Amino acid sequence: QVHxxxxxxxxxxxxxxxRLSCAASGSIFGLGAMGWYRQPPGKQRELVATITRGxxxxxxxxxxxxxxxxxxxxxxxxxxxMNSLKPEDTAVYYCNAHVLFDDYWGQGTQVAVSS
Numbered sequence: 001q002v003h004x005x006x007x008x009x010x011x012x013x014x015x016x017x018x019r020l021s022c023a024a025s026g027s028i029f030g031l032g033a034m035g036w037y038r039q040p041p042g043k044q045r046e047l048v049a050t051i052t053r054g055x056x057x058x059x060x061x062x063x064x065x066x067x068x069x070x071x072x073x074x075x076x077x078x079x080x081x082m083n084s085l086k087p088e089d090t091a092v093y094y095c096n097a098h099v100l101f102d103d104y105w106g107q108g109t110q111v112a113v114s115s
Contacts, residue, residue, distance in 0.1 A: 001026045001027055002024060002025075002026045002027055002028055002097060002099050002102075002104040003024070003025045003026045004022055004023070004024050004095045004096075004097055004104055004105065004106035004107075005022065005023050005025070005106065006020060006021070006022045006093070006094075006095050006106040006107065006108070006109045007019075007020055007021040007022070007109065008109060009093060009109040009110045009111040009112075010110075010111065010112070011112045011113075011114065012085055012111075012112070012113055012114070013113070013114050013115075014085060014086055014087055014113055014114065014115050015084060015085065016085055016113075017081070017082060017083045017084075017085065018082045018085060018111060019079060019080065019081050019082065020036065020079065020080040020082070020093060020095075020109065020111075021077055021078070021079050021080075022034070022036075022077065022078050022079075022095030022097075022106055023075065023076060023077045024076040024077070024078075024097050024099075024104075025076065027099070028076055028097070028099055029099075029100075030099055030100040031053070031076060031097060031098075031099050032052065032053055032097075032098040032099065032100075033050055033051065033052045033053065033097075033098045034050070034051055034071055034078040034095070034096065034097045034098070035047070035048070035049060035050030035051065035069070035078070035095075035096045035097075036048040036049050036050075036069065036078070036080045036093055036094070036095060036096070037093070037094045037096055038089075038091035038092065038093045038094065038111075039091055039092045039094070039108075040088070040090060040091040041090070041091070045094065046060065047060050048060055048063055048067065048069075048080065048093070049063065049067055049069035049080065050069070050096075051069045051070065051071050051078060053071075053073060055071070057069055062088075063082075063089075066082065066083050066084045066085075067080060067081065067082050067083070068080070068081040068083075069081075078095065078097075080093070082111070085111075085113045086113060087113045087114065087115045088113075089111065089113050090111060090112050090113050091110075091111060092108040092109065092110050092111075093108065093109050093110075093111050094106055094108045094109075
C-alpha cells in the first residue's frame with residue numbers, strides 16, 4: 001500500500017504565495033513520476049504539474065511561470081510552490097504518484113484564493 005500525505009492548503013489573497021508538499025510512504029519501491037492535480041468547484045480534475053524521478057517537469061499552461069514543482073527523492077516528497085495566486089487557482093489539490101504500474105492519490109487539500 002502506498003500512502004500520500006499532503007500538507008495543508010489554505011486561504012490566501014490574490015497575488016500571494018503558498019507551498020504544498022506531499023510525502024510518499026509504504027510500498028514505494030519503483031516510485032516514478034509524481035505530480036499535482038486540482039479540481040476546481042464544479043469542474044473536473046485537471047493536471048497542474050508533474051515531475052519525473054530525474055527532474056523533468058511538465059506544467060499546465062494556466063500555471064506555467066507561476067508554479068514550480070520540485071521533488072526530493074531522498075525524502076520521497078514532491079513540492080508545489082505556487083506564486084502569484086489567482087482566484088481561478090481555487091481548487092482541491094491532489095498529489096499523485098506513479099509506482100510501477102499503478103497510480104496513487106492523496107486525500108486532497110483545499111486552496112482558496114480570494115480577490
